[in-house]
Amino acid sequence: MFSRINQIIYGGLVAVILGLGVWSWYQGQKVDSLQAENHAQAQTIIQLELETATLHQALMEEQQAVEKQQQITNELKAKAESKREKVRIIFKDSPCANTDLPSGVIEQLQ
Template structure:
């Protein structure tokens, strides 16, 4: 009877050891899987950060280009206004100042 009890204990211990080995192997596989997933996510995050940096740089370049274009437009508008004022002044000082201009010309000068 003692030998049956001993055999049962040995079988139980063997099952327990094999079960723990299986559980350890499963956990090891799970850890490896999680590490691989973590690595993939880290790469994705890095790629997104790089894309964000590129987009931020492009956005800043666009802003700079818009500001530069606005400055050019303002300068062109200022020069056009000065030229229109010069034409008005010249016309007023010339004898033709008392001659009636066509309405289309007047409209153009008032703009």
């Protein structure tokens, strides 16, 4: 009788030990899989941060170029306004037929 009970107990223990071993192996595989996924995501984050930094630098360069272009545009507008004002004064204050226009104004009118 004890022999049959001992076999059942030993069989149950073996089943529990095998079950725990399989469960432990499965959990180890799951942890390894999650670690690999975590590493891949970390690499993706690093790559995206580098791309973001590159895009930010390009944006700053574009912004500086636009500001410089606006400055040049404003200077050209001021020069054009000055020349326009000179022409207006000449036409207003002097008889047109007897007055020579400055060469810069003539070039601009052509």
